[in-house]
Amino acid sequence: MDANTPDAVPPPGCPAHATGRIPLYGPDFAADPHAYYDYARRYGPTAPVELAPGVDAHLVTDYATALRLLHDNAVFRKDARRWRAFDEGLVPPDSPVVPLLAYRPNAMFSDGAEHLRLRQAITDAMGRVDTARLARSTEQISDYLISQFASRGSADLMADYAKQLPLFVFNELFGCPADIGDRILFGISGMFDGINAERAAEVLFGAVGELVALKRARRGDDVTSWLMAHEAGLTDEEMVYQLSLILGAGVDPLRNLVGNTLHRVLVHDEYARQGGLIDEALEDTLWENPPVPNFAPHYPATDVEFAGQKFQEGELVLVSFAAANNSPALTAARQSGSNRSHLAWSAGPHACPSKDSARQITMAAVENLLNRIPDIEAAVPEDSLTWRPGPFTRGLTALPARFTPVAAPGRADAPGRASSVERSEQPGTARKGGGTGRWSQFLKWLTG
Template sequence: MDDRSTAPVPPPGCPAHGSGARVPLHGPEFAADPQSYYDYLRHYGPTAPVEIAPGVEATLVTDYATALHLLQDSTSFRKDSRRWRDLNEGRIPADSPVTPLLAYRNNCMFTDGADHLRLRQAVTDSLAKVDSRFLTRTTEQIADYLIAQFGSRGSADLLSDYAKQLPLFVFSKLFGCPADVGDRVLFGITGMFDGINAEKATGVLFQAVGELVALKRARPGDDITSWLMQHEARLTDDEMVHQLALLLGAGAEPLRNLLGNTLHRLLTQDRYAHGGGLIEEAVDDTLWENPPIANYAPHYPVADMEFAGEKVRAGDLMLVSFAAANTGPALQAARQVGSNRAHLAWSAGPHACPSKEMARHITVIAAEHLLNKVPDVELAVPEDILTWRPGPFNRALTTLPARFTPVQAPLNAESGNRGSAPVPVQAAEQPRKAERMGLWSQFLNWMAK
């Protein structure tokens, strides 16, 4: 009898049939039901052969213990993507959609050893200076502003109108972005992650961050940018630009997804209906079961070796499936009696997320504030017609339509005036138009009224 006859059948739409076939982690089928794919991938063992974009192969770690091993072994595995053999040997399509999030940049995510320690310490020390009361107040003010734009309508897309914008606004405040710089930072990050005019959006972001660095060199303030610049690590301007672009971009996108996925859980599962501490529970359950970054943490073996019973070659692209590791049968059983925060949603080891407490705090405050302002909010469409953004890395809905009893615009926190309703900027618009409309400028004007 052929032992392979007992292997699970690939999910609908998955072309992974036969020995050696790679399972695609891209396309609408994977986005619609990733857990079916993870269940199938587990039959390979702790690691599985996958394709994360057309022509881009990787080894995906799906087992929790194996993932921890990889994430904590900085001797055998490195983060510097200049080691990526397939890229160096010309096998990655030049226009691959995954390259921008895997290509080397001079920041603490893609460095190893002493360089990583120096950059990472500067980042963690600077983030640690953010006062939690200031963070709460800032998040509430921005939530008020965003609710002012849709509250009187009685309906909203809680992704584009709230979850997508709130992290960008909070970070613009924390990093001390003036109006003109903040407008372009918002435009650049939105375009990069939405994949609309991404090359131009990336250029806008880096130019704006470069101007922010120059501004803070001349006039430092009480903000993360200035603290990072003043750190004893003595970051160069180039290092400053790359750390800031990482923190603004890689911070905003997962936070957007975490807030959106948490709101989705709160609106679709009755067990969270009565607020209070259940919002924090909903955030933790989302991190376990529907983490905002599902598959990432790229690593590269330094030499040919055997890992988890399989042979891997130096420079192979290896990724960790946080979503699969978190939902494995053994870990789910342990979760019932152990810590509710032992998940891998924030990664682990020396490259674990440096801002996890900040991100969790912002998510809880933003969700609580929304439910306090529009307590009868509910999903405006049947849950089964909601769609998820395709791609191997992020786990995020495309829209989250909601309805509620219309509310009067929240009072401006500074003056008691009620805000006007500017039109949101779409990432597809030209940078000049984004600057004219100025989302960040509009918020600052609203605060000043």
């Protein structure tokens, strides 16, 4: 087969037959991305795609090829300043994919010694997170969110639960006082939801900058302080960019992972019939419906032939974790629920440094919800659910659920013991404007 002329008809709504590139956006792609990946495989291990109107890239869809690329940091670089099409003005500056692809001085967009320095600081700081503390704070936050809808008998598990829980957990881990935490929540939500994204980004970076200044003056038992104290000696600017990277890269994918796992449990009866195998549901989700389906932007350092395709220096090359995980040969070989060799966390030197924490948070969030509301079920047919558009995220827009109304869970703290969340409310960080944001409301609920 000619690698440039696949012999199958493109999926419905796919204009690849007109442009020669497969669009990874729009409602048709969001509704059935695997139909697009199946079509893309007909080009070979890589395929020409369009990430948004006017933004071209190559997409790796083969598992073995993806691993080769992700581990080859000599040929494929991460520094987005190498992106030739962007530098030449061929990419619309207001494209919705530019904010996640444009260069910033953080670990994701660095190579070599600089990457090692920034990456080690992040890995060491995140490695200090105590699993017992994380479990406790996740349960507290889960209980609080459930308390807001438990008596109603219905909820949108995305808006009311999966979207909010990661934001709250990360706020606690990073030691945010209420007023800064409220603005971080606003900034991240706005950026990923595309609502006043430019203003939301300003709010996020401004709030993170204030958090850095606060921790310079008074450090605490939190990721921000640990990162600041690291031997890498990060400047304030480096702190802001690394913290924003961790928060942004952690919160939205975790939202999708919690939501996608809940979706899998609620619409596939076999998990309930087998005794509520949430860990298996989580692994199946990571294999078949990963929260970040396509990403890992790389740029060839020179003209190169790779996987039978010629790439020019500075061309944008992405990995489809979703397509690679579900390639026919790999799907036939993997053992459901026991094999964790999927690429949902990426691989190589830029693999996710927080996968263990993300797994723990997701398991705790799903288990606690099902324990508190055991008869919860999907409120609408599966085929009526809609998914967020775009190439980089895989998550539902809503997940309506119904259940028998129950009493709202109380606070999870042991009597007489201050929670780790309470301890993040340090002296001298009073809530501005009375504390009316979501983080402030949670702290008020937690402390009674």
